[in-house]
Amino acid sequence: MLLGRQGAGKGTQAARLAEVFGIQHLSTGKIFRDSADARVPAGLAAKEYMDRGELVPDDVVVAVVEERFANPVEVEHGFILDGFPRTLRQAHELDRILGHHALDVVVNLEVPVEVVVERMLARGRDDDTEEVIRRRLDLYEEETLPLIDFYRRRGLLVTVDGLGTEEEVEARLLAAIDSRFDPVPVDAR
Ligand code: AMP
Numbered sequence: 001m002l003l004g005r006q007g008a009g010k011g012t013q014a015a016r017l018a019e020v021f022g023i024q025h026l027s028t029g030k031i032f033r034d035s036a037d038a039r040v041p042a043g044l045a046a047k048e049y050m051d052r053g054e055l056v057p058d059d060v061v062v063a064v065v066e067e068r069f070a071n072p073v074e075v076e077h078g079f080i081l082d083g084f085p086r087t088l089r090q091a092h093e094l095d096r097i098l099g100h101h102a103l104d105v106v107v108n109l110e111v112p113v114e115v116v117v118e119r120m121l122a123r124g125r126d127d128d129t130e131e132v133i134r135r136r137l138d139l140y141e142e143e144t145l146p147l148i149d150f151y152r153r154r155g156l157l158v159t160v161d162g163l164g165t166e167e168e169v170e171a172r173l174l175a176a177i178d179s180r181f182d183p184v185p186v187d188a189r
Contacts, residue, residue: 001081003147004109005140007116008162014082016170023078028061050127053135062093075101087143091150105180106151111162
């Protein structure tokens, strides 16, 4: 799971990691954008929230994720979650959806507020106006930041510095992920 402010580079890095590990990249934001582009009514309804910088209601988001995970192949081959969960309620729902498939690692991709604002203004997505960006950042502090503690308490959290080139950040992510899977050294057994 990748946690971090919008504009921290989660989407870019999740796509790279999905490629490296050969697993699914699940971005709820992308699912909503794609279904809005395809003029699917649920996607168009989600877009109204997105364009205002609001969170799409938990029930809607959870239903989308649940549908994807109804296919056991998605879960069993592994996956990267990008942009989900964003609220504590979604995190609890995710536990329910995953059942005995525990998460391996939660990465907190850290980039200062000033930098993410600049990055978002530069990427120029429909929902990237300054006012909407501010609203999303406020909601991140209120709704999503508590997840950092939630996963830290479970011993799943690693924090990675998201500043630098895509390659630099990817290398840090791979090292952080590796560190979670290192076998116990022989003399520490
Ligand atoms: P993202 O592509 O992750 O930046 O998401 C774009 C927008 O989609 C967000 O600003 C929200 O409006 C909506 N969205 C994506 N994922 C979620 C989520 N897990 N919970 C609520 N809203 C979401």
